Amino acid sequence: xxxxxxxxxxxxxxxxxxxxxxxxxxxxxxxxxxxxxxxxxxxxxxxxxxxxxxxxxxxxxxxxxxxxxxxxxxxxxxxxxxxxxxxxxxxxxxxxxxxxxxxxxxxxxxxxxx
Amino acid sequence: xxxxxxxxxxxxxxxxxxxxxxxxxxxxxxxxxxxxxxxxxxxxxxxxxxxxxxxxxxxxxxxxxxxxxxxxxxxxxxxxxxxxxxxxxxxxxxxxxxxxxxxxxxxxxxx
Numbered sequence: 423x424x425x426x427x428x429x430x431x432x433x434x435x436x437x438x439x440x441x442x443x444x445x446x447x448x449x450x451x452x453x454x455x456x457x458x459x460x461x462x463x464x465x466x467x468x469x470x471x472x473x474x475x476x477x478x479x480x481x482x483x484x485x486x487x488x489x490x491x492x493x494x495x496x497x498x499x500x501x502x503x504x505x506x507x508x509x510x511x512x513x514x515x516x517x518x519x520x521x522x523x524x525x526x527x528x529x530x531x532x533x534x535x536x
Numbered sequence: 537x538x539x540x541x542x543x544x545x546x547x548x549x550x551x552x553x554x555x556x557x558x559x560x561x562x563x564x565x566x567x568x569x570x571x572x573x574x575x576x577x578x579x580x581x582x583x584x585x586x587x588x589x590x591x592x593x594x595x596x597x598x599x600x601x602x603x604x605x606x607x608x609x610x611x612x613x614x615x616x617x618x619x620x621x622x623x624x625x626x627x628x629x630x631x632x633x634x635x636x637x638x639x640x641x642x643x644x645x646x647x
Binding site (some may be wrong): 426444446453455457461463464465467470471478480481484512514523524527528529530 | 581582632
């Protein structure tokens with residue numbers, strides 16, 4: 423089944439404890455992206471990747487890192503999480519035209535930073 | 537500053553009527569505009585894409601229009617059903633990488 427998977431789905435952590443949220447897609451998509459969704463602020467783009475080893479900042483990249491070493495994986499790294507990073511995170515991928523193509527979203531990761 | 541606004545946070549309509557959702561934007565020149573559906577606790581699901589040089593797109597009971605002069609897109613669901621109840625998001629794509637979403641409109645279709 424074609425899909426985008428994220429792990430973990432739920433995570434409660436403490437301030438400053440490094441964490442990684444994994445994202446994997448099995449559709450051979452070139453484009454991948456991370457978003458966070460907060461009430462009243464909508465879905466905001468954190469980072470995106472047009473292809474392997476090519477990443478760029480979205481609208482809210484502060485406090486996050488990403489890497490794209492393989493086509494299928496696009497992990498989101500929080501080196502020192504803070505409470506304002508408590509949010510619902512979504513990974514998405516698309517085939518070729520980047521964000522202008524159909525984006526397939528993962529199920530989301532709900533992160534709470536205490 | 538750049539802004540995307542979707543009409544009222546909530547829209548309630550009767551089953552069988554046409555739902556019309558609005559997406560207005562300022563200070564963008566999008567190449568594409570997309571509409572997604574999001575159900576509670578789930579990721580958005582792509583519905584329709586319209587390009588800057590297109591005026592209208594249809595898919596089954598869905599229709600989207602795009603007016604780059606008014607900087608507005610309208611999203612219509614005809615013959616609405618309770619199963620259409622969800623939050624609908626519009627997204628502007630200015631370049632291949634960056635995608636900017638509106639806050640969404642929550643549609644409730646009452647039987």
